[in-house]
Amino acid sequence: MFTIRDYNMNQSLVDCLFGIDQQAPHRKNDFYKSLSPSVLEQNIWWAEEILNLRLNPKRVNVFGAGFAFYQGYLFQRTRMENVALYDYDPDAMWLNWRALHHIRKNVEIEQKQLDVFLDHEYIRRDIDMVINTSCECMYDMSWIVEKYEKDVTFVLQSTNKPDRGNINTHESLGRFITSTGIGNILYAEKKNIDNHERYMVIGSRK
């Protein structure tokens, strides 16, 4: 398990909190949720497995990035060099700019506010990896996976947790894997997080 060490993250966190208070108090709850232990756990999970599998991705797309405060540390910990965040939430853009301030000298960050499905033609393809830990909030990832080359690794998570906005939950890890279109599986496992099953599959299309 990683531990969060002093990495000037405090300054970024204070910037985020100040920004939420000033610009978007209506998103305070969402930001606090993004700092919850369960969100931290699901993010640490993908980072640990990327390291365990020795995948070493350099250029990475993150879909449904949301508020990515914890992810910033993990991008750097997994030695990513260039990360593009995609999310249609307009508040994610400016907030992540603050949240990732402390890693920007080491990791190049790009952001686009768009729908990763309906605006897919504006998403870069010359990458090593796609991370999406919000598959439960969108259409089956197979629709996207099939558009990428075989050498792009997908790191995908979903859940069986019914919740507001969870429009594509799955009853089992097997059903989730089927929905992703991933054929060459490097890793597939489930975990109990927040009293529900959470699934992760890592791999590429056949």
Next chain:
Amino acid sequence: MVNRIVYLRWGERYTQDHVDALHEQVKANCSVPFEFHTFDCHVGQAFDQLEQCQIKHFRGIGDPESSITENPLSPMVREDEGGMAHFRKYIMFMRDQSCDPEDKILYLDLDTIIKGDLAYFFDLDMSKPWIFRSWQFNAQMMWKRLYPLRSCPYFNSSVMLWKPNQCRKVFDELMRAPDIAVHNYGVNDNWLFHRFGPHAYTEDHRDFFNFFDKHKVVSDSKYLTNDTIIHTLAGMTMNEKNELCLQ
């Protein structure tokens, strides 16, 4: 040039009585010449595609034609249930090709109360199409809070005004990936707001519509004034609507 006032009816919720009642209101409240008619949005290739999406992607337990969460015990809110719901409205933007390019088309939902002269709408600047805005979603930044959940759009397609072919982009965008639209957005106005609202990614879609004055077209009664022309009944149950519409 013809001023067209159009409606759509489908399913069993609305009957010919609703059409007749709306027609009577229009006749009593429009001081300029007009034609009152419908567009056929229930046949054809686009409709068939949307219907297939409905079969494939509706996840709810209630009436898929409803655009609101009617059963408080439902495990999902309507936005999360997917399905066609009122997406078929946008087929109008392809059907209008049979009209003269200079015509103006005012669409009204059948659950509409007309309180003033509809001539107002046919005098508006038509450089952009018009849509009704749900101003009440500005309260406590509700639309911004719920934007990431594809909910509370400030677009409300119960009243729209456009010229033939002016909204063709909306139809084309929907039919480009109807499965995604119907699966991810659930209710048509959420999709329209994301794809043609202030945060649309493509510039030629962004801020696509003008909004009617907040007191001219109203759904929340707190905005009702003596100047109000249209009061829509969005958000009410059918029984509540019928009490007002079928008087």
